[in-house]
Amino acid sequence: MAELRLGPLLRYADGSSATVWVETSRPCAAEVRGAAGAHGGTRTFQIAGHHYALIEVGGLTPATTEAYEVFLDGARVWPLPDSPFPPSVIRTPEADGTVRVAFGSCRWAAPPDGGHDPVGPDALDTLASRIAADPDGERPDVLVLLGDQVYADEVSEDTRNWLAARRDLSEPPGAEVADYEEYTRLYYESWLDPEVRWLLSTVPSCMIFDDHDVIDDWNTSAAWLADMRATPWWRERLLSGLMSYWVHQHLGNLGPAELAADPLYAAVRDAADGTDELRAFACRADAEPAGVRWSYRRDFGRVRLLMVDTRAARVLEEDRRAMLDPGQAAWLRAQIHDDRGSYDHLLIGTSLPWLLPHLVHDAEAWDAALCRGERGERWARFGERLRRAADLEHWAAFPASFEALAEAVRQAGSGAGAPATVCVLSGDVHHAYVAEPTWPGDEGPEARVLQLTCSPVHNSVPRYIRAGFRFGWSAPARALGRRIAGHGGVPRPRIDWRRTGGPWFGNQLMTLVLRGRSATLRLEQAAPEKGGGARLRTVAESRLSP
Numbered sequence: 402m403a404e405l406r407l408g409p410l411l412r413y414a415d416g417s418s419a420t421v422w423v424e425t426s427r428p429c430a431a432e433v434r435g436a437a438g439a440h441g442g443t444r445t446f447q448i449a450g451h452h453y454a455l456i457e458v459g460g461l462t463p464a465t466t467e468a469y470e471v472f473l474d475g476a477r478v479w480p481l482p483d484s485p486f487p488p489s490v491i492r493t494p495e496a497d498g499t500v501r502v503a504f505g506s507c508r509w510a511a512p513p514d515g516g517h518d519p520v521g522p523d524a525l526d527t528l529a530s531r532i533a534a535d536p537d538g539e540r541p542d543v544l545v546l547l548g549d550q551v552y553a554d555e556v557s558e559d560t561r562n563w564l565a566a567r568r569d570l571s572e573p574p575g576a577e578v579a580d581y582e583e584y585t586r587l588y589y590e591s592w593l594d595p596e597v598r599w600l601l602s603t604v605p606s607c608m609i610f611d612d613h614d615v616i617d618d619w620n621t622s623a624a625w626l627a628d629m630r631a632t633p634w635w636r637e638r639l640l641s642g643l644m645s646y647w648v649h650q651h652l653g654n655l656g657p658a659e660l661a662a663d664p665l666y667a668a669v670r671d672a673a674d675g676t677d678e679l680r681a682f683a684c685r686a687d688a689e690p691a692g693v694r695w696s697y698r699r700d701f702g703r704v705r706l707l708m709v710d711t712r713a714a715r716v717l718e719e720d721r722r723a724m725l726d727p728g729q730a731a732w733l734r735a736q737i738h739d740d741r742g743s744y745d746h747l748l749i750g751t752s753l754p755w756l757l758p759h760l761v762h763d764a765e766a767w768d769a770a771l772c773r774g775e776r777g778e779r780w781a782r783f784g785e786r787l788r789r790a791a792d793l794e795h796w797a798a799f800p801a802s803f804e805a806l807a808e809a810v811r812q813a814g815s816g817a818g819a820p821a822t823v824c825v826l827s828g829d830v831h832h833a834y835v836a837e838p839t840w841p842g843d844e845g846p847e848a849r850v851l852q853l854t855c856s857p858v859h860n861s862v863p864r865y866i867r868a869g870f871r872f873g874w875s876a877p878a879r880a881l882g883r884r885i886a887g888h889g890g891v892p893r894p895r896i897d898w899r900r901t902g903g904p905w906f907g908n909q910l911m912t913l914v915l916r917g918r919s920a921t922l923r924l925e926q927a928a929p930e931k932g933g934g935a936r937l938r939t940v941a942e943s944r945l946s947p
Contacts, residue, residue: 403426403429405478406589410606417462419439419461420458422455422456422652422653423471425454431444431456432472434470436467436488439458448644448679453648464493469488484599490536490603492542498703499914499916500701502543502545502704502748502913504544504546504750504826504911505545505910506547506827507831507856509557511559511590521907523858525858526594526596527908531936540604541912543706544601546606546608547828549828549829551613556587574634579634584642584644588649607699608653609654611711611752616642643687655697665682694714696708696714711753714729719772723799730802738812738813745915746820746920747820747822747823748824749826753795753829754796754830756852757830760873760881761873762797763883765794768788768791770890795829807896811846821849822946827852830856832854832856832862832906833905833906834902834903835852839897839899853922859908862906867906874900907927908927918947921944921945922943924942
């Protein structure tokens, strides 16, 4: 009898259709049945001995909430017996067009040791508990997860013991994941958390990878990549990371029309075992990154979300270094300008922040100049060592891409049909803040432009780094940054920016509430309660547009 190993995850939902992802214990027919008649079913496909299905559900009614169940070969497997949670539901968009977008990144899913969680309460667990306690109350319409959904290079003690029972950890890559099977362990550990499992079954989600989904500093430079390719274990690690990401995260990012047009998805479903087809795709993605697009677009009524790959799409050669290859950059511009006037709010999801504290920005731009050889070979070698040691690889470390994104954002918010807001959503840096750019003279856009950074969902940041980020926004730090940048001959950025909120530290989520041309932002942190458990506490709330 087929069993439900992982899921269900509600990934996509519009006014009439949805997709639900599951992993099962064996080949079977997977089916979703809604309480009001919504329905969908498909056969599982096989990857590396595991069985998955992405079930397309039709028959939904706009502005409704419909409970659903999952069946495998006709037997009900979800909800679980004696589940303490309310029924999983599919909510279609509200009639007034309101869209609530919750977002964050960096969730280390290690289970608490003896009930004590060393990094504090998990923001996703806490969100799930709040929704479960009031299932008819406010909830996100979509959960945007901006990277580091799993940590392939920082595993929990339980996973380390599991790896040690499987292979010799004295051999590289040691206590890190090595292959597809070990990646599945990370997803089990993360998504079988009872609260998170229920949350992902009832709130649609959009995801994109960051470095820890594969390895810390993934694609930080051409020299880094050459060093990794020289190791005996890297190729299998990368291919398995891309394959598992495609299965667990990327597929669900796509809507029904995109799935129908995807030749890889068709090939995997048609094959008795789709492993070879998917592995060949991952090999192509490694050899020719520009030939694969992980970025994608989702429209939620009059809200447009563009999720941008800032890891695999990089150009790493120092003389033409770019965060996005030319094809990806052209795709981003095309999506911004497609059907202008059809959206009131533009959200650009990039795992790495565009606007950083000024000292950090200048240090990254300076280091990029050193690595280009602006101060000679000795400084270039120093710059490469520093880039890796200090993670100097955000948009600021790709100066031409930083300026190109600034121009794309300016154009997005300017002229006829401009949206009310353009928000860049990011994570990565293990704290939260709001920054607002300005353009010289009268060049600025009509739309309000904001960098909204929220991280982590469940992780920590050392005290010295907290102090560093606080100092990085100060006037003395700004002056210091300009002196550092001057050493590398780095010009001032064309735009300026200031911090208008934060920095905030803790396990946290930001939520945008978008209604017509109005927008509000709320930051909530997971706070422990005296009697046990945790709650989401509102730390900041502001109106972004009228």
